[in-house]
Amino acid sequence: MSYEVKGILYATGEITQRSEKFSTRQFTIKTTDEKYEQFITFELINDKTSLIDAFGIGEEITVSFNLKGREWKEKFFNTLEAWKVEGIF
Numbered sequence: 001m002s003y004e005v006k007g008i009l010y011a012t013g014e015i016t017q018r019s020e021k022f023s024t025r026q027f028t029i030k031t032t033d034e035k036y037e038q039f040i041t042f043e044l045i046n047d048k049t050s051l052i053d054a055f056g057i058g059e060e061i062t063v064s065f066n067l068k069g070r071e072w073k074e075k076f077f078n079t080l081e082a083w084k085v086e087g088i089f
Contacts, residue, residue, distance in 0.1 A: 004030060004064050006088065007031040008059055015049045025049040027082075029063060042082040051085045061089040 007029030015025045024043055031038040042065055044051055055061055064084035070077055 001033045002064065002066055003064070004032065004059065004062060005029070005031065005040065007038075007040065009052070009059050009061055010053050011057070012052050023049055029061065032060070040080065042080045043075065044082050049084060051082065055085065055087060062086045062088055081084050 010029065010030045012030040013026040015023050017023045022043055022045075025030075026041055026043050028039055028041045031040065042063055062085070063082050064080045065080045068078075068079040068081050
């Protein structure tokens with residue numbers, strides 16, 4: 001499932017090397033089109049971890065992402081995996 005959301009870049013994390021061939025990085029945006037502020041954290045994977053480098057805190061961006069879900073030991077987890085980040089001009 002592919003989605004898109006607009007917001008202001010609020011925080012960026014460091015790249016985490018999970019294994020020799022797998023790295024992740026998280027970033028958070030604050031939505032601007034809701035009645036109440038929403039803070040949404042996305043994950044970038046492998047070759048996408050540098051996508052957020054082009055943007056500074058406070059910049060308005062559009063994030064395209066996939067909603068992923070999985071089960072592990074009878075627990076369920078969701079991930080918002082970003083695959084495109086664009087500035088809003």
